[in-house]
Amino acid sequence: MMIEAEDLRPDLCTVNASNINVIIFPDWSQSEESLGLDLERVIKIVNNLPYNNLIILFIDSNNISKDIANLVLSGVVMNLLMTDDSDSSMGCEISLLENLDVCEWELFTSEIHARIILTQENQEVLVYSQADNLPAYTIEEFSEIELSQLILGLGNKLFQRKQWQAAIAQYKKLLDLQVDNLEIYWNLIHCYRNSNLTDEYYQTLDQAIALYPTEGSLHFSLIIDLRRNGCIKEAIASAEKACNLMPDDYTFKILKYLTVPSIYNTEDEIYFYRQRYIQGLKDLIAQTSLHTPEEKSNALAGIGRLTNFYLSYQAQNDRDLQSQYGQLVHGIMAANYPQWVVPLSMPNLQPQQRIRIGYVSHFLHSYSGTLWLTGWLRYCNHEHFEIYCYYTGNDPDPVTQKFQEYSDVFHHIPYNLPGVCEQIIADNLHILVFPEIGMDPQTMQVAGLRLAPVQCVAWGHPVTTGLPTIDYFLSSELMEPENAQEHYAEKLIRLPNIGVSYPKPYIPPIIKTRSDFQLADDAVIYLCCQAPFKYLPQYDFIFAEIARRVPHAKFVFLRGTLLQQRLKDAFAAVDLNSEDYCVFLSIPERLDYLMINLLSDVYLDTFTWSGGNTTLEAIACNLPIVTSPGEFMRGRHSDSFLKMLGVIDTIAENPTEYIDIAVKLGLNPTWRSNIAEQMSQRHHLLFDDQTCVAGLEAFYKQVIEEYCQ
Template sequence: MDYQKFIQELPNFYHAWGEETIEPKSTRFAEVLTTIGRVTTANIMQLLNFAVSCLDTTEIYCEIGTNQGATLIGALLNNLDKVAYAIDDFASHDDPEESLLKLTDNLEKFQLSDQVYFYAQDCESFFFDLRAAATDDRLGVYFYDGSHDYRSQLMGLMLAREFLAEQALVIINNTNWGTTKQGIWDFLAINPEATLLLDLSTSIDHHPSFGNGLTILGWDCQNKSFPIDFDWQQYQAKQEKSVIIAIANLQTLEQQQSEARAIYLKALQLHAQGDLIIAEKYYQDFLLWNSDSFEGWYNLGLLYHAGERYPAAIGSFLKAQALNPEFIDLYSSLGNSLVALGETAQAINIYYQGINLHPHHVGCYLNLGNLLLAQGEIEEAIKIYRNGLEFNPDNLDLISNLQVAEEYSQRPEFLLATGHNFYYQGKYAQAISIYQKLLDLGLLNSDISPDILEPNLYFNCSEAHQRLQEFSQSIQVLQRGVHYHPLDPRLQFTLIIQLQQQDRIEEAIEQAKTAANLIPQDYVFQILQYLLVPMIYDSVAQIEFYKQRFQQGLNTLQAITKLETPEEINQAFLGISRVTNFYLAYQAHNVRDLQIQYGQLLSKIMAARFPAWVQDLPRHELGENQKIRVGYVSNYLCSYSGTYWLQGWLKLHNQAQLEIYCYHTGSTVDIVTHNFQQWSHSFYHLSANFEAVCEQILQDKLHILVFPEIGMDAPTMAMAGLRLAPIQCTAWGHPVTTGLGTIDYFLSSELMEPENAQDHYSETLVKLPNIGVAYPAPRDIPIINSEVNHPINGVISEVNPQVNSAINNQLYPESNTATTAPNIKTKSYFSLPEASVIYLCLQAPFKYLPQYDRIFPSIALQVPHAKFVFLRGELLQPRLDRAFIAQGLIYTDFCEFLKIPAREDYLWLNLVADVFLDTCTWSGGNTSLEAIACGLPLVTYPGEFMRGRHADSFLKMIGVTETIAEDVENYIEIAIRLGLDTSWRREIKTKMQHQQARLFDDPVCVTALEEFYLRQVLS
């Protein structure tokens, strides 16, 4: 084992070696963890894998503490000629047999069973047996992850010595812990053959890099003298004082064991007197030598609870429960501590356990009933009290609490609070039930105060229906609400928007007119009554009608908008900050002139509201050694389709030239937000504070301000009407011109724009190379793609024939009948026929225009097993019905409408599908990129405007142009051929897989963007 080579070459396998964000260049280890569970880190797996690859042919990999096999699989993955010893007795596991079965199953999943010799025993007995066997086997890599108490750690190293190869690697896990560190340094102090090679301690436990820390030792039998620099001073500096003291105290504590009972009685006495601090010390002294004392742990838990140290109390109660699960008072006490900590769901479960164990015991009934009552679950509380009375019919506490609960069940103010409580907990069905009861009571009982049936009740009830996708019921509740509260702007606004979203546009407009008459001072209703357009169009004629209506309405709105008083100005600002003209561009017209007209109105309002913030700003001089200050402001600096692509710009920006400022104005914070923060010089999260954001941007004195998207979020669009930086740009997060005079440049894509592109923009168009963005390569494509040499996720050099056969069967079922491999999802998983040809239709419903509905039945006529899978297409059903009937077909025979699945299932849907159908006039962005990453053949027809040419540019970027259509008829022909010709489909798929890497993480456009920034600042 050449461990020097290992140490020298190890960094080459990682991105960001030596940094907190270190990750393997290969994604195959993360994929393994997705399959078997995250019990280690991908970094540790990569390290072990490379170490094992460096073994000589006669050397063995040995692992103590195999658990469910994650590190073992990581070590052996693609090391097909290596053999491993795996040792684990699963003594710390709740169910050792189940753990062994999981390990066996995981090894079989990755075809590693034949390479592993598993020994179900502890470390010490294994090495004694190995010694008795007098084997010549030598360990080239020894990974210790067994027990990490001091003795076990030291013995685990000492016993392995005689079996190590002439040169070997010794890798120890969990080296953040003091006992582990002390064991390692004591081992180094008495073994000159051992040398510290690498200390990979982590700043916190469970760190995504190397977990709880990793230490790597080199072993060389030729080394018989200690390193010169390893002296007493260094050894003393490395000692873990607390561990050494604890070992030294063992003898003292052993002498005290005989006095343990006296110590315990003293603890009880002090506890009863309320001296909790000293009592705790006595309890701990007692439990140090009597750790199996149920009473000790239980009373310590009571002490912690009395001192409001609830996590510690729970820990003590759980130890007591493990020792004596029959003790009934324990369940009440544990439940009470959980309630105090806010863990109500766990507390409810504990109380139920206590009731099931001792149905005659009153305490758990009372505590559970009281908790349910406090949470507003009145009927369930009544049920619990009654159950308790069946066993304890004379208990006065149960009788009294039952009477209170029954009284509460009829009190409107309590019902209202209960309904709101359910709503804010996300228990929407329960909230609706309570709200509905209140509404029914309100109709029947004139004595109920009008305040009880407040607007918030209707709003929350409507929102609860929305969360459950009960859209008609949501609208009904809002209609009822505006009937009783016609002057409530929130109810009126929400009703209008929901009517629009449910394709009830005429009703929405009428409601907007009604609201504008009732609440004339609220400018948002003036905007809505004149500028509302459908989300879904029923016909081409309807598109033209609403285009004209928008034009006329905009003229009227400009004419009636008054900005003469502070109140009028403020109301106009508030109104323009609540809605955008987002849906206008989906009509597939050149909306530049309408956008400019709307932009003029918005700019006029913003100038009246913030006159100091619309003035031209001088360009800031770029001093010597100064960086260009570039800001990015958005409501969506998170995992969101309109800005997800922006990560590539920030990640690849030249930090030596640019100083990045990010302003996140939205409320959502996730891992993508963390990425933006990581890549920023300054990151501000200023949610729902318009003026604070503007002031911060001005204070930062940016050279350039970029709005990644304008038109999706109303406050962002209003902000874009101000002059907050000398140079202001937008990009294709929302791929439509803004029409704003305050936006100077539109950052677009060379491959996406048509020849006459500038005619579509009010801004100066900047066409960045290729697709214009460095879109992050998807790293979470399921492991199936590695098996077919996926260039993004990495390549597995040896393709398992059975798995490969299963993949082909999944993608081309008509040509293969092999059995599906484990964890491979198929069409039937999504309730789709295996023999069907799946056409994915993944775009938002407003991207589908009626003039193109005939595409689907035209394909179905030629591909009888076609299934068109829509994820958000329910509103399209009436149009699809007409289109299929026109060609003598029934749309329900061919169209499937699925709920948007979780991320993993979404990717699997792309993997099992056969064809991806892009939308005409407004192409898919993120959806198309992810389809390509999954190797899914994609049909597209480039539109007149950039927004209709995304997929076209993606396919050109990877050199797969066979599925780019010249017109609608050609689009249908390509889709039909892909559905019928499996060989051609396979050819396209293979070509996409081999060339798709060109599309992602493209630095060329970022370099061009930075050159543009530099030119603008220096000009």
């Protein structure tokens, strides 16, 4: 037996990523005999493991002098050397550990594969070192443990603590040992994604798919992330490959036929992929069979994983396509739940009885598509209406508490489609309202059923659903153009003003400077904070034209990394370098996001699909907004907000005027300050609007009267 007892180093230099690091926390105050027995058992068991030459056994020696610790260990080692007849060419290494501070412990424990639990331990150091975060084993458990189990245990602990790089090192060890396990690949993939190691992420996904070719979740992640990262051709090819490997998986049929880009490189691409979608939808409908139980459940699972979210960012009238898709969803839901698609009669409304209104959403928490709903509930006339909320997600936060507070009945039923439907039916509602349809797959499934006599959708996702089970689209008087009904399969209801009662956001005082975000004080900061899929290529020239006329312009994109090549081309067209003008920041924390709004000079709205929540928060920060209303309601949010404020000088009729206004705001700080001051004086006209709530409730009463008649 070869135990390196003479090398008792009280520092961290022995920690090596290639070792298997084990630690114990003996109670040095116990009797020498008891202590010696504990140490002997541990060292003997460690040394008897077949991979003992890889192990470093760290022994915590706090609360005892180094000399005494050495003396005790030397005695234990000598006793083992004299009594143990095992192979002397094999042996673990032992190292004492003492006097680590909190930061050193945190660093050190990220490399520890196991803590062996002793009969008597130093409880004070256990707490101080946060040893509960370590994979822990009894002596008996450790005596039978496999090398791969130790490495996986540490890897998973690091994974749970979101220490991505450290977890990657452990998972790679396992792959080097040729331990192929789906969990290892999944966790490693997740680590690479969270570390923004894109190449490694895709390489590992490919390796996993090669080993597990019919593991649908791997293909699904690959396809979705390829599309998200702008690799649309690769995404479609991967969808076709997955469809060939798993022909009965309806998810991949949807992805094969209906995948469209998240961003487009040219305007011609929009036309190409729209035509591809049109044909793909026809093919998908033609190939959808719902005759057998397996076909029904497969189709149900498929539409439960996806929505056709990106289609509407092509800036076209989607009514016909959405109606075709809505009929498909409804047919699948009817095949699986025939009891929940039959028409329902309106419940009788007795004198003094309140109208029962239900709101169902995956997003009854702090989320841009449903924050406004708190205003509808807060200002509800509870003498006439009884409010039921159904929260189908599972990320509760303080906003969830607001929904609960403003409801008469609040149900939290996460990820349980039949459970949600049964509860809604049991509550015998008069009207069921979906704040959004199109963001969450399960919400789309529920909306494809008939769970109340009247069913409505609001503009949390501002596109027609196409579902035959949705009767009304609750929109905004200020947002809709004259011909708006042509854009909806549902009957359009134009509620007063912007249609929703948005609570005024809390805006903190300015506690940061531009230098905190590496932005110059003399720059004219144009905030471009929309998601990349809202920026269509035909409008890229606008940024370059503004930069050509505002030399100190800086365009701050918070989510626009995918747009870099397009912007480079647009700036080059006017002999400018986009890198001199465009700044790409990652999405910051909430406080930093608001700081960037407060430190910016101008907010540039997107064409065809304008800002909603982002614009309202910019208004709360008194940030001047340049916008131009689009053809459809989804491109007219900011326009309606500014009209409700009565601050309309920064609304443009076309791209040319948009550029002129943006340039004037950039070069004329006096006018910019005047616009900001006007906004600050008129917040009360926009936020917490109760007129729209009165209009909503008048609509509810009218519908009930019509059905009763």
